[in-house]
Amino acid sequence: MTEIDVPTTPAGYWPDVEKVPRAPLRATAAKALLRFVAGRIPVRVVTGDEPQPPGPPPVLRLRRPDAFHRRIGATGLIGLGESYQAGDWETDDLAGLLTAAAAAMSGSLGRYRKLARVRHVPWLQWAHGARPKPDEExxxxxxxxxxxxxxxxxxxxxxxxxxxxxxxxxxxxxxxxxxxxxxxxxxxxxxxxxxxxxxxxxxxxxxxxxxxxxxxxxxxxxxxxxxxxxxxxxxxxxxxxxxxxxxxxxxxxxxxxxxxxxxxxxxxxxxxxxxxxxxxxxxxxxxxxxxxxxxxxxxxxxxxxxxxxxxxxxxxxxxxxxxxxxxxxxxxxxxxxxxxxxxxxxxxxxxxxxxxxxxxxxxxxxxxxxxxxxxxxxxxxxxxxxxxxxxxxxxxxxxxxxxxxxxxxxxxxxxxx
Missing domain, CATH: 3.40.50.150 (Vaccinia Virus protein VP39)
Structure with missing residues (x-):
């Protein structure tokens, strides 16, 4: 696979994709969380041009690891999507990778779903992004x-x-x-x-x-x-x-x-x-x-x-x-x-x-x-x-x-x- 060159988008159209957030402490936490999750679901994580292991499971290749971890640390699951939009990571099987993660959350990681309750704790709303604007009502x-x-x-x-x-x-x-x-x-x-x-x-x-x-x-x-x-x-x-x-x-x-x-x-x-x-x-x-x-x-x-x-x-x-x-x-x-x-x-x-x-x-x-x-x-x-x-x-x-x-x-x- 080759490096993805993502052109600059129209100014202001994708502001949260164009700008990598500053979140050094949360980026460190996100990096640790990624290692924890990757060890429990059928997804392999590689960096840069590191050789890809043959066969399954799906491989998540980090092209810009620092930006990836900062986005995840700043806005959690929203950051995962934004980092893909920005080209921070890639995979040969996007649907398969996301399916494996979703299935694991229902199955082998099911016991951790109780943690989802913290979504409603105000200081942890970062994990899912800011609330929608009033004009989205x-x-x-x-x-x-x-x-x-x-x-x-x-x-x-x-x-x-x-x-x-x-x-x-x-x-x-x-x-x-x-x-x-x-x-x-x-x-x-x-x-x-x-x-x-x-x-x-x-x-x-x-x-x-x-x-x-x-x-x-x-x-x-x-x-x-x-x-x-x-x-x-x-x-x-x-x-x-x-x-x-x-x-x-x-x-x-x-x-x-x-x-x-x-x-x-x-x-x-x-x-x-x-x-x-x-x-x-x-x-x-x-x-x-x-x-x-x-x-x-x-x-x-x-x-x-x-x-x-x-x-x-x-x-x-x-x-x-x-x-x-x-x-x-x-x-x-x-x-x-x-x-x-x-x-x-x-x-x-x-x-x-x-x-x-x-x-x-x-x-x-x-x-x-x-x-x-x-x-x-x-x-x-x-x-x-x-x-x-x-x-x-x-x-x-x-x-x-x-x-x-x-x-x-x-x-x-x-x-x-």
Whole structure:
């Protein structure tokens, strides 16, 4: 492997990546912690051009050890991601390395998970980074800003790694040998439409348009679709795709927050695919309350959600690298928390289907395609730090699903009684 030359990024765009923090004492502690952890998980740590041992386990190669230890010492797990963004370390198997670390935390290092409780001790918040800024709160305006920071990056950039359906959520593969990502995305959508009873004459509300594939498939079943988004870029491309599919007469794409939707008649089906992660804990009652208010008698709602084990929910608000660099304001919830939220509504959880293994495969395909198109990403104006950021993000998420730290569910809601 050769030395990674990371170009200078636009001034101020990645301030915490460009600047190595001063944390000599914490860097020393981080170095000792790395030795402790590396001796207990299947990861090897080498420095510089030190020969790489053959075969597994994955190797973490430190290119700038001092900067790496200072970042880890200053901001813990956030610093681990930032040091990868900056090129302080590299590996031939990023997803494998992160999976090994995540699996070890669930398994052989499980007895140390009690230490996670110190995350809520104020003087140890450094281990997970500063709290999010007030403008990242998911108010109506805050949610719009948060969504723009991710989904409005560039439709062209997303098209370089998504499949032809332009679907940015987990596919549902038929089995381990299935490698048709577009087919997996259509299968996922069709199952959700089947479970919510979408067919000819159905009135559908979609919360979170994406780039329009679900609304197109619902409209082709004869449904009338009202789909809402707060991303101007997604709205523009979704309108184009809906028109090209010949279903514009049955699909209305509106720039509107879910809290502002009104409909006296109610919808026969409400669907929302991986949008609840952007709602925020404070607004979960508003989200489920809106579904309760807008779902017609006899109707069904289908939510696809990335989920946490319920015992980890108390740490869901911990500020993470993903929140800082990828999804500001994003928070996951558990299936049990969905049921607790529904207790205050007229809805119940009628069915649930988990398929985290499919998400791991989806993320792997996205990352492989993204890296294969890295030169085209650069041609759009994105720099090397951006590419390393998204490589880390996609591998980080894949590791979460492979290790079982997170899952994805389709949750079907209907009226009590």
């Amino acid at each position: 998911n108010t109506v305006e805050g949610a719009r800003r948060n969504i723009q920071r991710h989904y409005d990056l560039s439709n062209e950039m997303f098209a370089l790694f998504l499949d032809e359906t332009m679907t940015y959520s987990s596919g549902l593969f038929a089995g381990p040998e299935d490698d048709d990502l577009a087919g997996a995305q259509r299968r996922k959508i069709d199952r959700l439409l089947d479970l919510t009873g979408v067919g000819d004459g159905t009135r559908v509300l979609e919360i979170g348009t994406g780039w329009g594939e679900l609304s197109i498939r619902a409209a082709r079943r004869g449904a009338t679709v009202h789909t809402i988004t707060i991303s101007t870029e997604q709205q523009a491309l979704a309108r184009q795709r809906v028109a090209e599919a010949g279903v514009a007469d049955r699909v209305t794409i509106e720039l509107r927050d879910y809290r502002h939707v009104e409909d006296a008649q109610g919808y026969d089906a409400i669907v929302s695919v991986e949008m609840i992660e952007a709602v925020g804990r404070r607004y979960w009652p508003s989200y489920f309350g809106a579904i309760d208010r807008l779902l017609a008698p006899g109707g069904r709602a289908g939510i696809q959600a990335i989920t946490l084990p319920d015992e980890r929910l108390k740490f869901a608000d911990t500020y993470t690298w993903v929140q800082k660099y990828i999804f500001p304001g994003g928070v996951m919830l558990s299936v049990e928390e969905v049921e607790r939220q529904l207790a205050g509504t007229g809805l119940r959880l009628a069915d649930q289907r988990a398929f985290g293994w499919s998400y791991a495969k989806t993320l792997r395909r996205w990352r492989e395609t993204f890296l294969a198109n890295a030169d085209r990403v650069r041609a759009l104006g994105f720099d090397e730090t951006f590419i390393r950021t998204w490589e880390y993000y996609l591998a980080y998420c894949e590791a979460g699903f492979v290790s079982g730290e997170i899952d994805v569910h389709q949750l079907i809601l209907d009226r009590r009684g």
